Amino acid sequence: MSAEIIIDIILSLSVLLLACLTLSARQVFTAIVLYVSLGLLVTIIWVRLNAWDVAIAEAAIGAGLTGALLLVAWRRLSNEAAAKFESSNDVY
Amino acid sequence: MFISLEFQQQNTNEKELSRVTCWLLGAIITALSIALTIALLVTDKAVPGLADLAAKNLDISGVENPVTAVLLNFRSYDTLLEIAVLLIVAVAILPTQSSTTTQFLSVDDKIIISPVLVGLLKWLVPLAILVGGYLLWTGAYSPGGAFQAGAVVAGAGVALSLAGRHDFLWQTTKARVALNLGLLVFLLVAAANAIVTGTSLQYPVEHAGWLILVVEIAATLSIAAILLLLFVRLKKIAERSEQEINQ
Incomplete structure (x- = not known):
């Protein structure tokens, strides 16, 4: 086996592993961080497939901006959860 | 999520x-x-794909990068609709209340942020805009293009917004122009083509190069503005809910 095939196999296995971890993560924040890492790995795979255009787009939009958007949404969600927790404490 | x-x-x-x-x-x-x-x-393997066809017709596309040729010439209708979809997303998240200020980007000097952060932003933001411009220009003959360039420029805005001193006002005319420019220019080029050549998105070979560049510049501006709008609005909403909790 040549070195390139070994790299490809490692890449595809780690993408599958990361995808499973992302889906099964208990906390939203962990899931977001794993998702961004998944995007970066997919970027490397696009490079391996010689699709540089898609690789740049994946790195900039898939890993970068989507990650930022998800993190901001997570901030909002954790605020809501905190507010709910407080109000439920008031009742009891 | x-x-x-x-x-x-x-x-x-x-x-x-x-x-x-x-x-x-x-x-x-x-x-x-x-x-x-x-x-x-x-399913049977597809007959020889469209890649050969695109490569053969690269000469009449006006650009040298096959990806840009497909996206902005051979199948530009797809790209036109993509930009329209992005604009619809922007309309859905635009702030509803009107504002009296006319300045798109406002700076609040009273907010104290780390001098290291200020120094970093001074280098990072112009660099990101420069890289965006490079990606846009290089898209004609090597990997790059409007979407990538737009995302990098939007990244500069995200960095500014996260630092906390700068605020973007989306109610201003400038912002509205930036959001709509991509689709408007694309539609204008299509209309002009329809009048001159008879087919709306079939560029005449000798003018294809600069027409694609014009469309791409406008699209880059709009994509950057829309992506930034998404981030800034979500951040505002999160901050507002934080303030409500603190009160």
Whole structure:
């Protein structure tokens, strides 16, 4: 086996592993961080497939901006959860 | 993500039901994936793809990068609709209240931020805009293009917004122009083409190069503005809910 095939196999296995971890993560924040890492790995795979255009787009939009958007949404969600927790404490 | 949070809250009350639902969902998804895989294996391999056709006609596209040629010439209708979809997203998230100020980018010097951050931004923001411009220009003959350039420029705005001193006002005319420019220029070029050549998105060979560049510059501006709008609005909403909690 040549070195390139070994790299490809490692890449595809780690993408599958990361995808499973992302889906099964208990906390939203962990899931977001794993998702961004998944995007970066997919970027490397696009490079391996010689699709540089898609690789740049994946790195900039898939890993970068989507990650930022998800993190901001997570901030909002954790605020809501905190507010709910407080109000439920008031009742009891 | 939203669903998973709801699930966690439900879990405390009805643990049994949600677990059954999970297994059921898992079974359905697995069955669908297996069916898709079988369908893929059964289907005959496609006749020689469109890649050869695109490569053969690269000369009449006006650009040297086959990806840009496909995106902005051979199948530009797709790209036109993509930009329209992005604009619809922007309209959905635009702030509704009107504003009297006319300045798009406002700076609040009273907010104290780390001098290291100021120094970093001074280099990072112009660099990101420069890289965006480079990606846009290089898209004609090597990897790059409007979407990538727009995302990098939007990244500069995200950095500014996260630092906390700068605020973007989306009610201003400048912002509205930036959001709409991509689609407007694309439609204008299509209309002009329809009048001159008879087909709306078929560029005349001798003018294809600069027409694509004009469309791409406008599209880059709009894509950057829309992506930035998404981030800034979500951040505002999060901050507002934080203030409500603190009060």
